[in-house]
Amino acid sequence: MNTEKFLELLKEELELESDLKVSTNLKELDEWDSMVAMLLIGLVSNEFDVNLTGDDLNSITTVQSLIEKIGPDRFE
């Protein structure tokens, strides 16, 4: 998946106010809560067939770290 498209997808599906950059720390967003975390897990599963665990979510901070968890080879 194209990284730019991924950032747009995240913004739209997570219903975020501001644009995302790969350096944006997801956990520091106003909207971040347990429901958004759950939505993110579902999204990643749907788009990449990757199942993030609760422990994965714990260690994720920036969009970049999320990309690492999914697998950088899945992005262009």
Next chain:
Amino acid sequence: MLGKRNILITGATSGIGKSLASFLVRDTNICVYGIGRSEEKIQDLLGFENFKFLKFDLFDVGDIENLFKSALDTVKFDGFVHCAGLEETLPISLYTYDRILQIFTLNVFSAIEILRNLSKKKYSVDGASFVLLSSVMGELGQPGKVGYCASKSALLGLTRSLALELTKRKIRVNSISPGIVNTPLTRKLFEQIEEDNRKRIVEMHPAGIGESEDVVYLIDYLLSDHSKWVTGQNIKIDGGYSIQ
């Protein structure tokens, strides 16, 4: 009980279904018919003369009637236990029609189709007992469980209505609602959540989380004549989880 009993179990290859099958086969007066997708996980059961494995994918609801006509043509069942089911966590915004259809197909529609066939005099004896595995989550809510809770709740409505439809033939229909039981389904659920959350869930069970055997003994009671006056019920078995 006199004579041989035939019991049909869905989800026989894992968790509660497998424990139930393993428990019932020890009684040589019972013939267990277990439905599952793969015999890989039940090699030990295949050795029993009174265990018949029916390799079948319950997502193929339209083929269930054929399963009865081909593999079960001469069998009259004394009991049926629907243990097959899937559990998932998904917020409402991701529950597309296809997604919700999936969980309902396995958890509910396959059971209804089996019951549609089983309820015929051809495939069931008078006095038979049908048990559906719901969940405490059939009556409790939780974020991310729209599909699971709705499907488990559907089984409760089905239980009550079908119980009344079948009393004339003295067939009983009941649900049980387990709390968290130590099974592969639970282990998969636990993998998805953080450790703190896992601990919290375990702590919310005053008597601890359950083992498959705990649930099996209750199902055994419901399948037996000892429970002949119990019908249309939902029995919670949850270590005290839902009373708090």
